[in-house]
Amino acid sequence: MPKRVDHAARRQEILQAAVRVFARKGFASSRIEDVAAEAGIAKGSVYLSFDSRDALLQAAFESYAAGSAQLLASLEPGPALDRLATLVRRVVAMLAAHPDHARVLVDLWSAGPPLDMAAVYRDYREAIAGLLRQAREEGALRPGIDERHAVVIVAAIEGCLLQWLVDPELPLADLAAPIIEVCVEGVRS
Amino acid sequence: MPKRVDHAARRQEILQAAVRVFARKGFASSRIEDVAAEAGIAKGSVYLSFDSRDALLQAAFESYAAGSAQLLASLEPGPALDRLATLVRRVVAMLAAHPDHARVLVDLWSAGPPLDMAAVYRDYREAIAGLLRQAREEGALRPGIDERHAVVIVAAIEGCLLQWLVDPELPLADLAAPIIEVCVEGVRS
Amino acid sequence: MPKRVDHAARRQEILQAAVRVFARKGFASSRIEDVAAEAGIAKGSVYLSFDSRDALLQAAFESYAAGSAQLLASLEPGPALDRLATLVRRVVAMLAAHPDHARVLVDLWSAGPPLDMAAVYRDYREAIAGLLRQAREEGALRPGIDERHAVVIVAAIEGCLLQWLVDPELPLADLAAPIIEVCVEGVRS
Amino acid sequence: MPKRVDHAARRQEILQAAVRVFARKGFASSRIEDVAAEAGIAKGSVYLSFDSRDALLQAAFESYAAGSAQLLASLEPGPALDRLATLVRRVVAMLAAHPDHARVLVDLWSAGPPLDMAAVYRDYREAIAGLLRQAREEGALRPGIDERHAVVIVAAIEGCLLQWLVDPELPLADLAAPIIEVCVEGVRS
DNA sequence: GATGAATGAGAATTCATTCAT
DNA sequence: CATGAATGAATTCTCATTCAT
Numbered sequence: 013m014p015k016r017v018d019h020a021a022r023r024q025e026i027l028q029a030a031v032r033v034f035a036r037k038g039f040a041s042s043r044i045e046d047v048a049a050e051a052g053i054a055k056g057s058v059y060l061s062f063d064s065r066d067a068l069l070q071a072a073f074e075s076y077a078a079g080s081a082q083l084l085a086s087l088e089p090g091p092a093l094d095r096l097a098t099l100v101r102r103v104v105a106m107l108a109a110h111p112d113h114a115r116v117l118v119d120l121w122s123a124g125p126p127l128d129m130a131a132v133y134r135d136y137r138e139a140i141a142g143l144l145r146q147a148r149e150e151g152a153l154r155p156g157i158d159e160r161h162a163v164v165i166v167a168a169i170e171g172c173l174l175q176w177l178v179d180p181e182l183p184l185a186d187l188a189a190p191i192i193e194v195c196v197e198g199v200r201s
Numbered sequence: 202m203p204k205r206v207d208h209a210a211r212r213q214e215i216l217q218a219a220v221r222v223f224a225r226k227g228f229a230s231s232r233i234e235d236v237a238a239e240a241g242i243a244k245g246s247v248y249l250s251f252d253s254r255d256a257l258l259q260a261a262f263e264s265y266a267a268g269s270a271q272l273l274a275s276l277e278p279g280p281a282l283d284r285l286a287t288l289v290r291r292v293v294a295m296l297a298a299h300p301d302h303a304r305v306l307v308d309l310w311s312a313g314p315p316l317d318m319a320a321v322y323r324d325y326r327e328a329i330a331g332l333l334r335q336a337r338e339e340g341a342l343r344p345g346i347d348e349r350h351a352v353v354i355v356a357a358i359e360g361c362l363l364q365w366l367v368d369p370e371l372p373l374a375d376l377a378a379p380i381i382e383v384c385v386e387g388v389r390s
Numbered sequence: 391m392p393k394r395v396d397h398a399a400r401r402q403e404i405l406q407a408a409v410r411v412f413a414r415k416g417f418a419s420s421r422i423e424d425v426a427a428e429a430g431i432a433k434g435s436v437y438l439s440f441d442s443r444d445a446l447l448q449a450a451f452e453s454y455a456a457g458s459a460q461l462l463a464s465l466e467p468g469p470a471l472d473r474l475a476t477l478v479r480r481v482v483a484m485l486a487a488h489p490d491h492a493r494v495l496v497d498l499w500s501a502g503p504p505l506d507m508a509a510v511y512r513d514y515r516e517a518i519a520g521l522l523r524q525a526r527e528e529g530a531l532r533p534g535i536d537e538r539h540a541v542v543i544v545a546a547i548e549g550c551l552l553q554w555l556v557d558p559e560l561p562l563a564d565l566a567a568p569i570i571e572v573c574v575e576g577v578r579s
Numbered sequence: 580m581p582k583r584v585d586h587a588a589r590r591q592e593i594l595q596a597a598v599r600v601f602a603r604k605g606f607a608s609s610r611i612e613d614v615a616a617e618a619g620i621a622k623g624s625v626y627l628s629f630d631s632r633d634a635l636l637q638a639a640f641e642s643y644a645a646g647s648a649q650l651l652a653s654l655e656p657g658p659a660l661d662r663l664a665t666l667v668r669r670v671v672a673m674l675a676a677h678p679d680h681a682r683v684l685v686d687l688w689s690a691g692p693p694l695d696m697a698a699v700y701r702d703y704r705e706a707i708a709g710l711l712r713q714a715r716e717e718g719a720l721r722p723g724i725d726e727r728h729a730v731v732i733v734a735a736i737e738g739c740l741l742q743w744l745v746d747p748e749l750p751l752a753d754l755a756a757p758i759i760e761v762c763v764e765g766v767r768s
Numbered sequence: 769g770a771t772g773a774a775t776g777a778g779a780a781t782t783c784a785t786t787c788a789t
Numbered sequence: 790c791a792t793g794a795a796t797g798a799a800t801t802c803t804c805a806t807t808c809a810t
Binding site: 242243244245246249 | 790791792
């Protein structure tokens with residue numbers, strides 16, 4: 013069944029299939045053949061778009077990192093703490109809206125180099141630290157809050173995500189509110 | 202006089218060797234032979250103490266879960282929020298003191314059933330929710346804080362752990378303070 | 391007006407590309423795609439001229455065998471041993487002049503049926519045996535030389551070729567002289 | 580069926596099985612599983628003694644090279660040309676006596692680095708050149724014969740081998756005599 | 769005719785597990 | 790008990806060949 017025009021589209025389909033499979037059984041237990049079957053193609057065809065099994069995880073990472081970067085870049089103007097609250101809401105909403113992608117995160121955490129999850133969280137922390145600095149300039153921050161809290165805010169989000177990954181009963185989408193309550197409202201002056 | 206009197210002790214040694222190996226290369230890349238070598242015994246001898254490779258991870262989980270339960274059970278009396286702060290401090294200290302065990306967590310998160318990480322976090326949340334209830338009875342809790350914040354408090358801890366796992370530059374031990382600042386002091390009335 | 395008028399010419403181009411590729415990396419490591427790329431056409435197009443990968447080697451063999459046969463047929467009249475010396479010179483010159491074809495020989499030797507390298511050498515031996523017989527009739531042959539020496543003469547040539555294939559430092563073209571010295575002059579009466 | 584004492588012996592058995600298989604179908608068509616079956620063991624067990632399929636060919640080469648070196652080292656004293664004749668006889672006898680090893684040669688010729696067949700032939704040529712020099716000192720060599728004839732002598736042997744490999748009808752063992760006639764007696768003064 | 773995406777049989781290699789010693 | 794050789798199922802990746810466009 014030869015001839016397909018859009019190589020990028022096919023690559024995308026395979027990646028999405030891979031993400032579904034990884035979400036379902038974890039990367040370690042996912043076979044190339046599973047991905048191919050999920051994508052409705054033959055085993056060998058996966059290799060037309062990806063060099064190796066690891067390259068699939070790498071691509072999943074890149075896709076996730078790109079989404080994160082976009083999210084960080086898309087904050088509209090406004091009071092810093094409001095923007096922070098919005099950021100938290102959006103991150104949680106994105107994770108809740110794409111549970112498959114979210115479930116792959118646990119594999120990205122495991123993967124180590126050349127995947128650079130550290131960079132992703134560094135970017136988050138820097139963005140949040142920037143918002144906190146801005147909030148201080150606006151006089152909106154209560155004393156005693158400094159940049160180290162950026163770590164805690166990222167932690168609150170990722171920690172909720174983690175608990176939900178481990179226990180899908182947990183209503184991830186509902187957790188944006190308490191995170192904001194504690195991490196954003198809790199630091200307002 | 203059998204060469205090895207204490208079967209339990211041998212099992213313990215192997216488990217510890219396994220944890221070191223898993224911490225170093227991840228469970229997925231850890232071979233039974235690696236564990237045996239680390240323990241200074243022969244490959245086949247691992248099977249005298251453990252039924253299978255997965256049983257090693259299971260045992261690592263049980264060991265971690267037991268440590269967590271002990272930590273939760275060991276809180277001395279006192280004002281609830283102080284006890285909460287102590288809990289946070291102790292959990293972070295334990296993780297920082299045993300980086301090998303901590304690094305295995307990412308594999309425990311991935312593992313899925315029959316490992317029940319969900320139960321571990323459920324227990325944490327319940328303990329913390331209990332402390333929050335108690336704090337309310339003590340009139341120490343500001344309004345608007347309810348049991349859902351237990352999730353966020355666990356999240357703050359595990360999220361810091363996660364960022365440290367992914368980026369060991371991050372000073373995990375120093376993060377207890379900001380966590381407490383935000384999650385404990387921040388909810389005080 | 392078809393894109394390609396001469397199917398035979400296209401076949402020839404592909405065969406030559408194949409010989410270059412085989413010479414460079416050996417038949418075993420040569421992919422159809424490599425041959426296609428060398429010929430500047432698409433993988434599938436190779437199959438318009440050749441039935442299979444093996445057919446390429448078969449064709450290379452036929453081309454070599456045809457060249458050999460032509461060489462054997464082209465001997466001008468004259469004293470038999472002079473003609474023999476000329477034959478040796480020409481074979482060596484041909485091999486040295488077409489190193490790519492020569493390098494493919496090692497794959498032809500390996501290939502086994504249906505390639506019939508045995509026939510090629512049989513033909514060489516028969517031609518040389520004929521020349522030796524003629525030389526005897528001419529009284530030019532010293533006693534003790536019989537048809538079995540045809541094998542040795544072929545061997546001297548192919549053995550030099552072999553040493554050159556294995557060690558390209560060896561100056562193949564210069565070896566015609568000592569071969570003739572030993573195998574031709576050495577049998578003169 | 581565990582426990583085998585002599586690892587070296589097992590390695591040797593496997594190597595011999597491999598040589599038989601390579602001789603029968605050529606290295607390119609020989610599967611690890613074929614070798615294992617020939618050795619009467621399981622596929623995976625081959626890897627207990629050899630790192631890879633290529634390592635089997637490498638070992639076959641080393642074995643052949645060692646045999647050649649031993650042959651070259653074992654020449655008893657005597658007139659140089661007699662020793663040369665003995666050498667030729669022994670090489671041919673060795674090849675004829677171990678047809679399996681001989682048939683693998685065609686794969687060794689193909690293999691290229693890190694196999695160094697060039698060195699094997701270089702050693703042969705040097706040994707023979709030494710004998711020719713000695714023969715000259717002994718006054719046994721007719722004029723016009725120099726070291727370049729060493730190439731031709733090696734060629735005569737290997738070329739006969741080659742013709743026999745390609746056409747097993749050819750009586751290899753009987754070819755020592757004509758080789759000596761032409762290459763040794765033919766250079767005697 | 770050309771093309772190159774798609775296929776899937778096949779091969780090398782790994783490694784958890786077993787069990788004879 | 791302890792060992793590690795032996796096993797073979799499982800998995801990744803390759804590539805000759807086909808065929809829709």
